[in-house]
Amino acid sequence: MSDRPATPLLDRVSEPADLKAFTDPELTRLASELRAETISAVSVTGGHLGAGLGVVELTVALHAVFDTPRDKLIWDVGHQCYPHKILTGRRERIRTLRSGGGLSGFTKRAESVYDPFGAAHSSTSISAALGFATARDLGGTCEGGLGDAIAVIGDGAISAGMAYEALNNAGHMGRRLIVILNDNEMSIAPPVGAMSAYLSRLYAGAPFQEMKSAAKGLTQLLPFPFQEGARRAKELLKSVTVGGTLFEELGFSxxxxxxxxxMEQLLAVLRTVKARADGPVLIHAITQKGKGYAPAERARDRGHATAKFDVLTGEQKKSPSNAPSFTSVFAKSLVREAEADGKIVAVTAAMPDGTGLNLFAERFPRRCFDVGIAEQHAVTFAAGMAAGGLKPFCAIYSTFLQRGYDQVVHDVAIQRLPVRFAIDRAGLVGADGPTHAGAFDVAFLANLPGFVVMAAADEAELVHMVATAAALDDRPSAFRFPRGEGSGVEMPERGQPLEIGRGRVITEGSRVAILSFGARLPECLAAREALLARGISPTIADARFAKPLDRELILRLAREHEALITIEEGAAGGFGAQVAQLLADEGVFDAGLKFRMMVLPDTFIDQDSPAAMYAAAAMQAPDIEAKVLEALGVARITARRGLA
Structure with missing residues (x-):
C-alpha cells in the first residue's frame, strides 16, 4: 500500500450514500483524493485516463447531490467512468480494469446496479436517459427504483446525429430530464465542426452574462437567495449565463x-436543478481533459488512452516492437498511394490517431477530413466524394462501422460507388472487450451485391490491399486488418494491386485443406507444424477475398482433399458462409466433402489479452489442429478451451 496515495476521506466511502455525510469542503478534498486514486490505478492497468480525470469533481458532485442508484446516472461512452466505479463499491477491484475477469473499462449493467445503462460507443446517453424518464413517468420498475435520469455527454459525443435526435424528442416530450454537457473542447482528438465552434463561442463570452429575464426559462431554476447565503448566490449568478439558444430552441432550459x-458551483447548480427542474434541463459544464495530472495535460490527446505508466514521470511502459503495427502500415501505404494519385482523399470519424490518418493529414491537410463522431455522415460524405470523381478511403474501426451500415447499403452499395473502407481493429481487440470487437463486418459486407471484401493475412498483404483498393474504380471495396503488430514479414517497397477474387496457396499438402481468411494465417501455419508431427500434411491457403470468392481455388481444394476447413476472425455468416454457399451450389457436398467452419463463437467474449480471448474462442493453433483431426476422424475432440 506504500506506493498508493493517502486517501483518508476516500477510505470512508464504500457507496455513494456515504457522501451525504460530507461537508462541501470535504467533498472538494475528496475529489483530490479520488483523482490521485484514479491516476494510481490506471498507472497499473493502463486505460482511458484523461476523460476520467476531467470529470472527477462532476462525479463527486453528482453522487453527493443525487440518490444513485435510484437516480439513473448514465455516462456517455463510459470511458470516463473510472472515478464513478471507485465511488460505487468497486474500489477494491479498480486495479483489475480491462483485464481478464476484472472490471470493464466502460459502464456495464451486469457489473453494478450503479451502471444502469452500458456504453462504450458514443452518443447514446440522452436517448437512454429519456427512456428511463419515460419509464419512471409511466410506472416502470427496475433494480434500484426509478428517480431522476441524468445523462453526461461530452462535446465530442454531442456532435453525432443520434444526440440531436434525442434532444429534439426530449424537448418535445417535456419530461423532467437532466443532461450535462461535459465540454472539454475535445473528444479523442481536438474538436471539429460547427457545434464545437458554437460551444466555444458560448464559453468565450466570459465574463459571463447576468441573467436577463424569466422568458429565457431559467430564472425559476435559481431561487434567490440560495440557502448557502447571499455571497454564494452572487458568485453563482456571475457564472450563469442565459445563452444556449440552440438548446433552448430544442425545448431545454x-x-x-x-x-x-x-465544487461549490457544481453543488449549487445541481442542488437547485434537483429541487426545481420540472422539464428538460441542460447544464453546460466546462472541464479539462487530463485535469490535475501534468503528463496528461501536456499530451496531445490529453492522456486519452495510455499503457501502464510511471506515476511520477508519466512515461508509458510499452513493450518494444519487433514489427510495425497494422495501423501504421495502412497509413504509410495510403500516403504512398496518395503521392501518386491526387484524387485520393481520406475520411475519419474523430479517430485520426487511432486510424493512422494523422500521418495522412500531416502530408495532405486539404485531402484529409475528420468529420467528428459521425460515422453515418462519414460514409455518405465519402459516397458523395466518390460520385464527384474523387477516390475516398473511409477509415473506420470495424465496431464503429456498424453505426453507418444503412449508409453503406443505401448510399454506397446500391449506387455502386467506389468508396474504399479501411476497417481497423478486425477481430478480437483485447482490453476494450466485446463492445469494440470487430466481429461482424465480414458478414454484413460480404452479403452486399458488388462489394469487394478483403482481409490481410499479414502486414505485407495489407500494403497490397491498399494498392488494390486505390486501383478499384468501379465498385465499393473494403479491407480489414487487426489491431496490434504484424508478424514481421518482409515488406514490399510498394503495394501491387491484387487480381480481384484470387487467393493464394501457401503450402501444398494432402487429405485436408485449411483455407484462412485474414490474420489467423500464422496460427494455421503453426497448426500445420503440429499436424506434420502426426503424419498429416495439410494444404494451407490464404483466401484474401471473401467477395468475390476465388471459385477456382476453392473448388480445387474441395475436389483434391478429403476435408476443407475455413477459418476467419469474424462471426458466423461471413467468409465461411460464402464458401459453404458456393460448395452447395456446385454440389460438392454430394461427393462427401467434410467441411468445417471456424468462426468466433456465438457469444460476446469479455475483455482479456487478445491471446486469451482467441483461446476462449477456440481459434488458436491447437484448436485448428483439433478441428483437422476431428474432420478426418483421427481423434474425437469434444471440448474447446474456455467455452462450455
Missing part, C-alpha cells in the same frame, strides 16, 4: 457555462 472543476 439551459444553464451555463459553469466551471466543471469548481
Amino acid at each position: 439551459y444553464i451555463g457555462p459553469v466551471d466543471g472543476h469548481d
Whole structure:
C-alpha cells in the first residue's frame, strides 16, 4: 500500500450514500483524493485516463447531490467512468480494469446496479436517459427504483446525429430530464465542426452574462437567495449565463457555462436543478481533459488512452516492437498511394490517431477530413466524394462501422460507388472487450451485391490491399486488418494491386485443406507444424477475398482433399458462409466433402489479452489442429478451451 496515495476521506466511502455525510469542503478534498486514486490505478492497468480525470469533481458532485442508484446516472461512452466505479463499491477491484475477469473499462449493467445503462460507443446517453424518464413517468420498475435520469455527454459525443435526435424528442416530450454537457473542447482528438465552434463561442463570452429575464426559462431554476447565503448566490449568478439558444430552441432550459472543476458551483447548480427542474434541463459544464495530472495535460490527446505508466514521470511502459503495427502500415501505404494519385482523399470519424490518418493529414491537410463522431455522415460524405470523381478511403474501426451500415447499403452499395473502407481493429481487440470487437463486418459486407471484401493475412498483404483498393474504380471495396503488430514479414517497397477474387496457396499438402481468411494465417501455419508431427500434411491457403470468392481455388481444394476447413476472425455468416454457399451450389457436398467452419463463437467474449480471448474462442493453433483431426476422424475432440 506504500506506493498508493493517502486517501483518508476516500477510505470512508464504500457507496455513494456515504457522501451525504460530507461537508462541501470535504467533498472538494475528496475529489483530490479520488483523482490521485484514479491516476494510481490506471498507472497499473493502463486505460482511458484523461476523460476520467476531467470529470472527477462532476462525479463527486453528482453522487453527493443525487440518490444513485435510484437516480439513473448514465455516462456517455463510459470511458470516463473510472472515478464513478471507485465511488460505487468497486474500489477494491479498480486495479483489475480491462483485464481478464476484472472490471470493464466502460459502464456495464451486469457489473453494478450503479451502471444502469452500458456504453462504450458514443452518443447514446440522452436517448437512454429519456427512456428511463419515460419509464419512471409511466410506472416502470427496475433494480434500484426509478428517480431522476441524468445523462453526461461530452462535446465530442454531442456532435453525432443520434444526440440531436434525442434532444429534439426530449424537448418535445417535456419530461423532467437532466443532461450535462461535459465540454472539454475535445473528444479523442481536438474538436471539429460547427457545434464545437458554437460551444466555444458560448464559453468565450466570459465574463459571463447576468441573467436577463424569466422568458429565457431559467430564472425559476435559481431561487434567490440560495440557502448557502447571499455571497454564494452572487458568485453563482456571475457564472450563469442565459445563452444556449440552440438548446433552448430544442425545448431545454439551459444553464451555463459553469466551471466543471469548481465544487461549490457544481453543488449549487445541481442542488437547485434537483429541487426545481420540472422539464428538460441542460447544464453546460466546462472541464479539462487530463485535469490535475501534468503528463496528461501536456499530451496531445490529453492522456486519452495510455499503457501502464510511471506515476511520477508519466512515461508509458510499452513493450518494444519487433514489427510495425497494422495501423501504421495502412497509413504509410495510403500516403504512398496518395503521392501518386491526387484524387485520393481520406475520411475519419474523430479517430485520426487511432486510424493512422494523422500521418495522412500531416502530408495532405486539404485531402484529409475528420468529420467528428459521425460515422453515418462519414460514409455518405465519402459516397458523395466518390460520385464527384474523387477516390475516398473511409477509415473506420470495424465496431464503429456498424453505426453507418444503412449508409453503406443505401448510399454506397446500391449506387455502386467506389468508396474504399479501411476497417481497423478486425477481430478480437483485447482490453476494450466485446463492445469494440470487430466481429461482424465480414458478414454484413460480404452479403452486399458488388462489394469487394478483403482481409490481410499479414502486414505485407495489407500494403497490397491498399494498392488494390486505390486501383478499384468501379465498385465499393473494403479491407480489414487487426489491431496490434504484424508478424514481421518482409515488406514490399510498394503495394501491387491484387487480381480481384484470387487467393493464394501457401503450402501444398494432402487429405485436408485449411483455407484462412485474414490474420489467423500464422496460427494455421503453426497448426500445420503440429499436424506434420502426426503424419498429416495439410494444404494451407490464404483466401484474401471473401467477395468475390476465388471459385477456382476453392473448388480445387474441395475436389483434391478429403476435408476443407475455413477459418476467419469474424462471426458466423461471413467468409465461411460464402464458401459453404458456393460448395452447395456446385454440389460438392454430394461427393462427401467434410467441411468445417471456424468462426468466433456465438457469444460476446469479455475483455482479456487478445491471446486469451482467441483461446476462449477456440481459434488458436491447437484448436485448428483439433478441428483437422476431428474432420478426418483421427481423434474425437469434444471440448474447446474456455467455452462450455
